[in-house]
Amino acid sequence: MQRILIVGATSAIAEATARLFACRGDALFLAGRSIERLQAIAEDLKVRGAKLADTFVHDARDFERIPALLRTAIEHLGGLDAALIAHGTLSDQTACQSSVEQLREDFDVNALSVMALCTNLANQLESQGHGVIAVISSVAGDRGRRSNYVYASAKAAVTAFTSGLRQRLYPLGIRVVTIKPGLVSTPMTATFKKGALWAMPASVAADIVRAMDSGKAVIYTPWFWRPIMWIIRSAPETLFRRLRL
Amino acid sequence: MSTGVSWGRWPRYDQRLIPITNRYQPLPPAGPMLVFGNGRSYGDVCLNAEGTLLTTRSLDRFISFDAASGVLECEAGVLLSEIIALTLPRGWLPAVTPGTALVTVGGAIANDVHGKNHHRAGSFGNHLLGFELRRSSGETLRCAPDQHADWFAATIGGLGLTGMISTARLQLRRVPGEWIAGDSQRFDNLQEFFALAAQSDAAYEYTVAWLDCTASGGKLGRGVFIRGNHVQHDARPPRARSLRLPLTPPLSPVTGLSVRLFNELYFHRPAAQQARALWHYQPFLFPLDRLLDWNRLYGPRGFFQYQCLLPGTEAATALPEMLRRVARSRQASFLVVLKQFGNLPSLGLLSFARPGVTLALDFPNRGEPTLQLLESLDVITRAAGGAVYPAKDARMAAQSFQQYFPAWRQLQDYIDPKFSSSFWRRVTRSW
Ligand SMILES: Cc1cc2nc3c(=O)[nH]c(=O)nc-3n(C[C@H](O)[C@H](O)[C@H](O)COP(=O)(O)OP(=O)(O)OC[C@H]3O[C@@H](n4cnc5c(N)ncnc54)[C@H](O)[C@@H]3O)c2cc1C
Ligand SMILES: NC(=O)c1ccc[n+]([C@@H]2O[C@H](COP(=O)([O-])OP(=O)(O)OC[C@H]3O[C@@H](n4cnc5c(N)ncnc54)[C@H](OP(=O)(O)O)[C@@H]3O)[C@@H](O)[C@H]2O)c1
Numbered sequence: 001m002q003r004i005l006i007v008g009a010t011s012a013i014a015e016a017t018a019r020l021f022a023c024r025g026d027a028l029f030l031a032g033r034s035i036e037r038l039q040a041i042a043e044d045l046k047v048r049g050a051k052l053a054d055t056f057v058h059d060a061r062d063f064e065r066i067p068a069l070l071r072t073a074i075e076h077l078g079g080l081d082a083a084l085i086a087h088g089t090l091s092d093q094t095a096c097q098s099s100v101e102q103l104r105e106d107f108d109v110n111a112l113s114v115m116a117l118c119t120n121l122a123n124q125l126e127s128q129g130h131g132v133i134a135v136i137s138s139v140a141g142d143r144g145r146r147s148n149y150v151y152a153s154a155k156a157a158v159t160a161f162t163s164g165l166r167q168r169l170y171p172l173g174i175r176v177v178t179i180k181p182g183l184v185s186t187p188m189t190a191t192f193k194k195g196a197l198w199a200m201p202a203s204v205a206a207d208i209v210r211a212m213d214s215g216k217a218v219i220y221t222p223w224f225w226r227p228i229m230w231i232i233r234s235a236p237e238t239l240f241r242r243l244r245l
Numbered sequence: 246m247s248t249g250v251s252w253g254r255w256p257r258y259d260q261r262l263i264p265i266t267n268r269y270q271p272l273p274p275a276g277p278m279l280v281f282g283n284g285r286s287y288g289d290v291c292l293n294a295e296g297t298l299l300t301t302r303s304l305d306r307f308i309s310f311d312a313a314s315g316v317l318e319c320e321a322g323v324l325l326s327e328i329i330a331l332t333l334p335r336g337w338l339p340a341v342t343p344g345t346a347l348v349t350v351g352g353a354i355a356n357d358v359h360g361k362n363h364h365r366a367g368s369f370g371n372h373l374l375g376f377e378l379r380r381s382s383g384e385t386l387r388c389a390p391d392q393h394a395d396w397f398a399a400t401i402g403g404l405g406l407t408g409m410i411s412t413a414r415l416q417l418r419r420v421p422g423e424w425i426a427g428d429s430q431r432f433d434n435l436q437e438f439f440a441l442a443a444q445s446d447a448a449y450e451y452t453v454a455w456l457d458c459t460a461s462g463g464k465l466g467r468g469v470f471i472r473g474n475h476v477q478h479d480a481r482p483p484r485a486r487s488l489r490l491p492l493t494p495p496l497s498p499v500t501g502l503s504v505r506l507f508n509e510l511y512f513h514r515p516a517a518q519q520a521r522a523l524w525h526y527q528p529f530l531f532p533l534d535r536l537l538d539w540n541r542l543y544g545p546r547g548f549f550q551y552q553c554l555l556p557g558t559e560a561a562t563a564l565p566e567m568l569r570r571v572a573r574s575r576q577a578s579f580l581v582v583l584k585q586f587g588n589l590p591s592l593g594l595l596s597f598a599r600p601g602v603t604l605a606l607d608f609p610n611r612g613e614p615t616l617q618l619l620e621s622l623d624v625i626t627r628a629a630g631g632a633v634y635p636a637k638d639a640r641m642a643a644q645s646f647q648q649y650f651p652a653w654r655q656l657q658d659y660i661d662p663k664f665s666s667s668f669w670r671r672v673t674r675s676w
Binding site: 010012024034036037040042043047048174190 | 264266267268302305307308309310320331603
């Protein structure tokens with residue numbers, strides 16, 4: 001039995017992952033913004049076998065409350081073996097281009113709040129000497145493109161931050177997993193036209209659980225995004241800057 | 246991912262798909278809308294041309310399950326297969342299961358589906374303890390046999406028109422295990438079928454017959470009768486591997502010749518006559534669920550299913566007439582199913598299941614000749630005072646529907662003003 005904290009627990013990818021944890025009897029602590037949706041998810045996870053599924057209302061921008069969140073989670077779970085950070089918002093690129101306010105707000109949610117959580121979690125796990133921190137970044141963070149460079153740069157920050165944190169905690173046996181999903185059919189992408197590259201949350205969730213269990217460093221999910229992103233990262237700027245991606 | 250295409254893959258419409266991903270999400274402001282469950286209806290009851298489809302497959306959370314009483318509460322987009330995976334290991338099954346487990350709870354309610362145990366259990370609505378109905382007005386109605394009872398009856402078999410079912414409470418049925426023991430026997434004509442049904446219904450939970458619809462003359466009405474009961478048996482279940490038909494063949498392999506050959510082989514294969522048979526519940530209850538997307542076999546033009554009910558008194562004459570017509574047309578297909586219904590009244594205003602015998606046949610869509618054949622079958626069903634199952638229909642005339650379901654006018658009082666379906670607009674046209 002693992003004791004797992006999930007932040008952004010109402011996200012479709014997080015919920016699908018939580019179901020896999022629940023099926024094997026893990027104890028779960030769910031943080032998110034909407035109490036009624038958290039409760040609906042908690043009930044479901046208990047029916048599916050979760051040893052515990054407690055909820056905590058938390059807005060990711062509320063940095064001051066992070067210590068309280070962790071304290072309550074540890075209290076309810078009786079300790080902490082792993083944390084999954086999943087919340088995020090798909091920035092409105094055009095809006096961010098004309099409003100620094102909007103830009104900052106999105107960065108707070110997608111980058112700073114994640115780093116703040118990681119900072120608190122890292123210190124907690126460091127003191128106890130074991131644990132896993134898994135963070136959902138994105139393939140988008142591998143290279144900025146004109147269509148979503150605000151979202152992409154926030155995810156790039158998360159990717160770089162978790163890379164450094166991974167080095168810091170590695171000697172202590174604490175694992176940091178950076179998860180880079182490709183295109184996933186979730187409420188965040190509801191209005192997108194779907195094609196062959198799209199994955200369902202359940203298959204991404206299976207990859208996440210496997211990566212957390214084995215303490216992998218960086219995963220692309222589905223796997224084929226690794227070669228795709230390699231190509232995109234390798235394109236020389238002389239070419240890339242002309243593309244309309 | 247929801248597609249907005251129904252199982253018969255015909256007709257196809259332009260529709261706006263809006264996913265409903267949690268049960269507190271408000272309905273969109275503009276209609277006409279309709280819930281699309283898992284699209285296992287064959288025709289247009291789950292379609293809404295030029296309108297909105299609310300897709301509910303992400304409404305798939307359990308709310309509670311009591312393994313002592315077998316009461317399960319869940320959101321309406323949960324599949325019966327998902328319920329079974331949760332509850333069968335603890336000895337419970339949905340009390341009624343149609344021939345595929347890949348249907349949502351909401352869809353099972355809205356068509357008030359029946360299964361191989363109709364003679365004992367009635368249809369899905371008979372085991373429904375209650376549900377929540379969301380209306381476009383923003384109102385939520387809690388419905389149960391003794392709470393908003395009229396809305397309860399209107400929504401069971403209500404073809405999705407009364408609003409969106411968000412959650413439901415089901416009374417499951419205790420079973421001793423996941424294996425089914427029984428037997429399988431050939432019959433040479435319909436008299437033998439009726440005799441077998443009459444003698445089996447009391448002792449067997451499940452009865453169903455497969456019919457050779459290509460047979461004519463002296464072989465008319467021959468088939469295989471299958472019956473069984475759940476038993477405790479400690480074998481390991483067969484390995485669950487699914488196959489998916491990856492694409493739609495440009496020309497359908499379902500032709501007159503392949504169908505005759507299949508039927509001949511099916512009737513004569515040794516397993517058709519077994520004094521003692523043991524099945525895992527999967528192939529017994531849901532024989533085609535392992536072959537994902539098998540409906541693509543019928544090619545790009547899709548196919549029809551014709552499922553009618555013939556009242557007991559008329560069946561003995563109407564059934565042979567229907568089979569003769571089908572055999573003569575050389576259009577029918579592999580999957581012909583015959584089942585004697587029981588007398589337990591359905592609770593829905595527009596429920597399909599009622600006392601009598603039900604026949605279901607698949608037909609590749611060959612355009613006008615197929616439509617004419619199906620209309621000629623309707624002539625027989627109408628004369629017999631029977632009915633055609635809306636869940637399987639894409640073409641019946643408004644006049645036929647209104648004769649088959651005289652309560653349709655009563656349903657109109659309960660239809661949500663912002664809900665509608667292609668089916669409903671078609672069958673309520675004036676004629
Ligand atoms: C291989 C196969 C075998 C079958 N065997 C049988 C059988 O033995 N017996 C039988 O009775 N049927 C049978 N069917 C038909 C099937 O059981 C029904 O069509 C069932 O209703 C499909 O459920 P669905 O979730 O796919 O719903 P859909 O087909 O998507 O929708 C069906 C109807 O339900 C409504 N609906 C769905 N969800 C909701 C909701 N949440 N709130 C309000 N309305 C809703 C829709 O608007 C629509 O009117 C079979 C189908 C197949 C493909
Ligand atoms: N879907 C994709 O294609 C894709 C691809 C790559 C990476 N990702 C990443 O995957 C993660 C999960 O997203 P998803 O695809 O599962 O989408 P989702 O279902 O829309 O989930 C997004 C979640 O983030 C939460 N959230 C947003 N702002 C918040 C805030 N200020 N405070 C707290 N929670 C907040 C949302 O909460 P509410 O429900 O309360 O709004 C929601 O639960 C995200 O980090 C996303 O960036 C997704």
